[in-house]
Every structure is written in structure tokens, then in C-alpha cells.
Amino acid sequence: xxxxxxxxxxxxxxxxxxKAGEVIREAGEREIKVSxxxxxxxxxxxxxxxxxxxxxxxxxxxxxxxxxxxxxxESVAKGQPCxxxxxxxxxxxxxxxxxxxxxxxxxxxxxxxxxxxxxxEFGVVYSCLEDKMYKARRGQGAFCNDEPIQxxxxxxxxxxxxISEHGTNRNxxxxxxxxxxxxxxLCIPVHGLRGSxxxxxxxxxxxxxxxxxxFEIGIxxxxxxxxxxxxxxAGGLLMDVDGGPFDLMSRRMVSANNKVIADRIIQEIEIFxxxxxxxxxxxxxx
Ligand code: IPD
Numbered sequence: 001x002x003x004x005x006x007x008x009x010x011x012x013x014x015x016x017x018x019k020a021g022e023v024i025r026e027a028g029e030r031e032i033k034v035s036x037x038x039x040x041x042x043x044x045x046x047x048x049x050x051x052x053x054x055x056x057x058x059x060x061x062x063x064x065x066x067x068x069x070x071x072x073x074e075s076v077a078k079g080q081p082c083x084x085x086x087x088x089x090x091x092x093x094x095x096x097x098x099x100x101x102x103x104x105x106x107x108x109x110x111x112x113x114x115x116x117x118x119x120x121e122f123g124v125v126y127s128c129l130e131d132k133m134y135k136a137r138r139g140q141g142a143f144c145n146d147e148p149i150q151x152x153x154x155x156x157x158x159x160x161x162x163i164s165e166h167g168t169n170r171n172x173x174x175x176x177x178x179x180x181x182x183x184x185x186l187c188i189p190v191h192g193l194r195g196s197x198x199x200x201x202x203x204x205x206x207x208x209x210x211x212x213x214x215f216e217i218g219i220x221x222x223x224x225x226x227x228x229x230x231x232x233x234a235g236g237l238l239m240d241v242d243g244g245p246f247d248l249m250s251r252r253m254v255s256a257n258n259k260v261i262a263d264r265i266i267q268e269i270e271i272f273x274x275x276x277x278x279x280x281x282x283x284x285x286x
């Protein structure tokens with residue numbers, strides 16, 4: 001049998017995510033130093049930067065400098081490119097749910113995904129305050145703390161819970177569309193609307209069957225890459241918010257337990273623009 005080329009990378013991702021989660025937990029017990037990124041509601045902490053360095057450093061040490069490419073939230077914020085090529089690439093959000101972390105709202109995740117030939121091979125999401133390690137490898141199922149997980153079998157939208165986030169865009173027209181979409185979905189009616197404040201964790205909640213779907217416009221590839229593998233391997237699916245195929249770099253996504261639920265939600269989503277992740281900085285809109 002041919003040797004499995006990515007098993008050691010998968011094992012390493014799990015180990016590194018756990019270590020990163022420990023660092024986040026410890027940092028949360030001390031004073032958190034907050035700075036702002038694109039706006040006053042787009043937060044970053046010293047911990048985000050430190051944890052990303054720890055993760056990338058550990059992966060480089062294990063696999064060698066230059067062996068793999070990296071797309072990390074904080075590296076991209078500092079001007080590194082966000083272009084997914086065919087090369088083996090790690091896609092990392094060191095602290096997904098930074099606002100939660102800053103406020104002590106208890107959902108914070110480390111998200112690490114690995115893509116080869118632009119295809120996601122595995123994803124690891126460590127919800128570190130809950131100590132839940134979600135993981136999935138393409139074709140090998142999804143797990144939470146080593147127990148297999150599966151999406152819910154609900155097909156009746158009236159019996160569903162849907163997750164939707166507000167994101168960090170405070171443009172009034174965008175916020176109006178977000179609330180209008182939420183109102184339309186709530187009034188289908190559905191059992192409820194939720195949001196954990198971390199896209200990676202939201203996707204894991206779809207994967208475990210706790211909710212039927214999560215959608216957002218404005219998320220980034222590092223928020224959802226690992227969760228994408230976990231949702232698919234738990235039996236769910238990913239789509240674009242207009243019903244087309246999922247595109248990791250598009251900043252738009254519906255993840256759902258099945259197509260009946262996804263299609264029903266898509267009917268209600270009011271779409272707004274979000275500049276793609278893979279647009280080079282000088283082309284980005286203000
Ligand atoms: C954020 C979270 C949040 C989502 C935002 C993301 P961050 O990620 O995933 O749930 O609504 O769009 O930016 O900034 O905490 O890594």
C-alpha cells in the first residue's frame with residue numbers, strides 16, 4: 001500500500017492545536033492586550049500573534065523551512081499574501097473568536113487546516129475553553145474528542161436551529177441586510193437562531209448535529225477551512241450563499257446538514273459584497 005503522505009502532518013496539527021489552546025487558556029487568565037485591525041470592532045491581541053508564531057514555528061520545525069506554505073490570519077494582517085496555490089498549505093486561525101477571548105465569552109477555538117492542490121486534506125478545530133478537539137481527514141470521518149460525529153438528519157426547516165453571526169462589518173446597509181436576513185429566517189419560522197462568536201466552532205456545531213446550519217458573509221478562509229473538512233466528513237455540505245459551489249476564498253459560505261435545509265436558507269439570504277481573501281492588498285477596496 002502506498003505510504004500515506006499527510007498522516008504525520010495531521011497528527012502534528014492535532015498536537016500543535018492542543019499546545020496552542022493551552023497557551024490561549026493561560027493567557028486568558030492574565031491581562032489581555034488588545035489592538036484594533038480593520039476597524040474598532042475587528043480586534044487582535046498579543047495572544048493571537050504569539051499563538052500564530054508558535055503554530056507556524058512548530059510546523060516549520062517538524063517539516064522543514066520552505067516545505068509548506070502558510071496562510072495565517074495574523075501574518076496576512078501584516079501583509080503576507082493570502083493566495084492558495086497547489087503547494088501544500090497550512091491555513092491557520094490561531095484564535096478564532098478573538099472578541100469572545102477579549103470579553104471572557106467562553107467560546108474560543110484554534111483552527112488549523114491543510115490543503116494540497118487547493119483541496120482541503122484535513123481540519124482540526126480545538127475549542128480550547130471547552131477542551132473539545134474536533135478533527136477530520138478527507139474520506140475518514142469526523143470526530144470530537146475521538147468520538148465520531150454526524151450532522152443532524154432534520155430536513156424540516158421548521159424543526160431547525162440556524163447559526164448566523166454579525167461579523168465585524170458595521171456599515172449600516174450591511175448591518176440592515178444581516179438583520180433582515182436573520183428576521184426572514186427566524187420567521188420561516190425556525191426553532192431558533194444562535195451564534196457562538198467563532199465560525200470554526202459554529203461549523204463544528206453543524207457537524208455534531210447541535211444545529212442544522214451556519215452561514216455567514218464576511219468570514220475569512222482561516223475561520224472556515226478546518227471546519228469545512230469537519231462538516232463534510234460529518235455528512236454535511238458547503239455551498240455559496242447564492243446556491244453555487246463553495247469557494248474557500250470568497251468570504252461567503254453556507255454549511256448545512258443537508259441540501260434541503262441549505263436551499264431553504266439560501267432563499268432568505270440578502271447578499272452583500274465582501275472583498276475576496278485572495279485579492280492582492282493594493283486591489284482591495286477601502
Ligand atoms: C471571527 C469569528 C466570528 C465571525 C467573524 C470572524 P476572528 O474570527 O469567526 O464568529 O463572525 O466573521 O472574523 O476574528 O475571531 O478570528
